[in-house]
Amino acid sequence: MLILPLVDMKILSPAISRLARLRHWNIDQWKNDPFAAQREVLQDLVTHAQNTEFGRKYQFNEIFNIRTFKQTVPIQEYDDIKPYIQRLMDGEQNLLWNTPVTWFAKSSGTTSDKSKFIPVTEESLEDCHYQAAKDVLTMYYNYNPDSDLLTGKGLVIGGSHQVSHLNDDTHYGDLSAVLLQNAPFWGQWLRTPELSIALLDEWETKIENLAQSTIIENVTSISGVPTWTLVLIKRILEITGKSTLTEVWPNLELYIHGGVSFTPYREQFKKLIGKDIRYLEMYNASEGFFAAQDSPDEDGMLLFLQHGIFYEFMPVEEYGKADPVTIGLKDVEIGKNYALVISTNGGLWRYLIGDTIQFTSLYPFRIKVSGRIKHFMNAFGEEVIVDNTDKAIAIACEKTGAIVNDYTAAPVYFSDNSNGAHEWLIEFDKAPQNIHQFAYELDCALKTFNSDYEAKRHKDIALRMPQIHALQKGVFCAWLKSKGKLGGQHKVPRLSNDRKYIDEIMGFVF
DSSP, rough: OOOOOOOOHHHHHHHHHHHHHHHHHHHHHHHHHHHHHHHHHHHHHHHHHHHSSHHTTGGGGOOOSSSHHHHHHBBBBHHHHHHHHHHHTTTOSSSSSOOOEEEEOOOOOOOSSSEEEEOOHHHHHIIIIIIIHHHHHHHHHHHOOTTGGGGGGGEEEOOOOOOSSSSSSSSOOOOHHHHHSSGGGGTTTTTEHHHHHEEEEEEEHHHHHHHHHHTTSOOOEEOOOOHHHHHHHHHHHHHHSSSSSSHHOTOOOOEEOOOOOOOHHHHHHHHHHHHEEEEEEEEEEEEEEEOOOOOOTSSSEEEEOOEEEEEEEEEEEGGOOOOOOOOGGGOOOOOOEEEEEEEETSOSSSSEEEEEEEEETTTTTEEEEEEEEEEEOOOOSOOOOHHHHHHHHHHHHHHHEEEEEEEEEEEEESSSSOEEEEEEEEEEEEOOHHHHHHHHHHHHHHHOHHHHEEEEEEEEGSBBOOOOOOOEETTHHHHHTTTOOOOOTOOOOOOOOSSSHHHHHHOOOO
């Protein structure tokens, strides 16, 4: 979620535009000298944490270069740092970072029923999340100097904003809650809905209240996960009797999205909004604000390099090895899949967050999120990732006139009577006239994007045609609700290499 410093508006918007353009030089500095920026970030992180328990254990006081850092500190996953986090939540300090940790972002991961609690420090708020939000505003105004974005309100469809208290000094909530609770008071002026609605946990009620309360506002931007944004838009159109969102909010100019690929949803948004608006992708997670779109003409998001995060990139084939290799910015390649490894001013050290990314450009370094380490299908050596399937779904929709709300897929294993296949559960907003034609177009597109899939599909030797089931509307929501994951940033896992999720979801078909 994007929390921007907002002020009063028609008078000050031109001044903000000028200030945003003036401060663009700061972005240019680290964009034009990325390696120096990253070296500086790592040295700053190690210096801050050298007297923490973690820093003493790995002798941070003797680390003076990237090579030594990588040789000394092992790759960490959540289970590796969980004991430190539990102690932090119990009130101990100076374990992972040298300033007090009093906030934790409760993650909403899709691969586990268990929540993760990510420490959030004052430095990670100010120098990462809020600084990155300012940079997003700067980059937007740089390309849209005449924008009226800040003359209206920003509709934020965040997660549950409830804050829970571990004790008098320590709190947790989802990232939206942490950002809102720590934002300056003037940061609330031009956001909607009001906090009493934002605090609602129950999503059916929340969507209804969001719709009823915001139709009277002058909304100029929307930010949220595409699936829930679409639900809200459709409800607003039902209430107002309007055909497009432009009739409700004529000054709407920007949709900010992230978390899942926007590719399958673009045409649906265009139709429902009713006019061309601007779209901006961000990569903001509990662990940090990593990247955002800096140019509407470029594929990918600009990687934020001076925001308290040091990056390493693990080729995905290294995942699971005893001593996995990671590389730095100098050695990355366009189009290759890397697992993201981060060290942060929130006290995460060589932390594998689980996302995979691809570089879309070098100098400047732009990335796109390609999937999750554990969200893929490779039961037959096909190595299909979410980026492949999102693009293929979009092409199949274009070819058949279908509109997809959500989907998931998993392997069908070899049996005595048949070879393997991929089984797809798809919830259509508009179903294709011929589901077999849709499957054919999906299959052809996947062959285009993935040569391993194409090889396994050759003459049906390893893989048969995809098996597609069109689900009734509401099945995915019912499954998410059963998991306590309805709403916010919670998502249906796109791909799985086993049948756990797909078999569970089929149990909700009615």
